[in-house]
Amino acid sequence: MILPNALTQHATLSLQARGLAAYLLSLPDGTDISIRALAARLPAGEIAISRALRELENAGYLTRQRVRGPHNRISTVTTMRDVPAADLRVSPEAPAAAPEASPAPAESTPEPAHPSEPEDEPAAPCAPKPTRPAAAPSLDAVTAGTRVLLDVAATEPRLTVGATALPALAALVDQALAVVEPAEICRALTANLPGEIRSAAALIRHRLAEHLPVWTAAATVRALHASTSAAPRPRIEIATSPAAARWTECSDCARPLRTSTPDGLCGDCRAVCAA
Known part of the structure; x- marks a missing residue:
């Protein structure tokens, strides 16, 4: 394929539009050249490709036509040529026999009389796939520590933590629940809060790290005292001396x-x- 100098040296087309034109003319007929398909194949984003397509359309190298197909489905047929459509219709410098337009990667359809208006939507119809909703978290995954943090957030909305920090904080609360009641944890996390809380997760993590050793030590003392109280005390009897009797x-x-x-x-x- 030989590209005409008028296209490669076009004064108003950007380099990206000229490169895209050369790429489109090299594709076989019927290739999907929607913006989404081109962005998947080329190292350019959808916005840059859409801008380059509009430049080619404004220059007359690309035309788009809305057609109604089977089942009343409307689709867009795109035609890419190496000569602007205006030069094909009338050109004082053109020879008597106008060169035949080389069809671009598109469906084989008659060339429209006038180029369609530029469109920002993708050229080829592409029905968006329905997004699968995110799976709801399983109730089994909600630990006792998570429930305590949710109760704390309900009591003090400023202590609401995000989903990223929640698992690690819930694990710390689970450790605290092994030695202290949930109400004690809620009081420790919500008491004497500062006026401005920049990071709820950092504040909760700091308070848990500060109170957890104290709670653990107190639980150890209580367990030791309980085991000592439960053990039977030895009975001491003083025998009367025979001489004293x-x-x-x-x-x-x-x-x-x-x-x-x-x-x-x-x-x-x-x-x-x-x-």
Whole structure:
């Protein structure tokens, strides 16, 4: 294929439009040249390709025609040529037999009398595929730590964390739940908040890291105290010495006596009573 100098050296066409024209003329008939298809094959975005197609259309090298196909489906037929359409219709410098237009990659249809208005929509019909909705999170994936964080966000909306930081924070809350009640965690996270919270995730992470060692130590002390209280205490019994059981006192003067006496008196008290 030989490209005419008028196209490759066109004064008003950008280099991208000239390169796209050369690429389109090299494709076989019937090739999909919609903006989306071209963007998938070329190292250019849809916006740049759409702008280059409009330049070629304004210069007369490209025409688009809306046609109604089977089942009343409307499609766009694109024709690309190496000579502008205006030069094909009337050109004072052209020879008597105008050169036959070389069809571009498009359906074989009669050339329209006038180029259609530029369109920003893709040239070939391409029904968009329905986007599959994102799957809802499974209830089994919501841990107890996640529920606590959701309760905290409901109590204080400024402590709402994003989905990216939620799993890591929920894991920390799960560790805290092993040693403390959920209400205690909520109080620790929502008490004495600053006036401005720049990052809810950072604040929650800091408070959990600060309180978790304290909660763990307190739980260890409580468990140790509970195990000590539950263990049976040894019973201590003091046996009475046989020697101590033989000692007695005088019932009158309370003098200690080695052995008990029939009247319970010591010798002095008995003598006094006898006198």
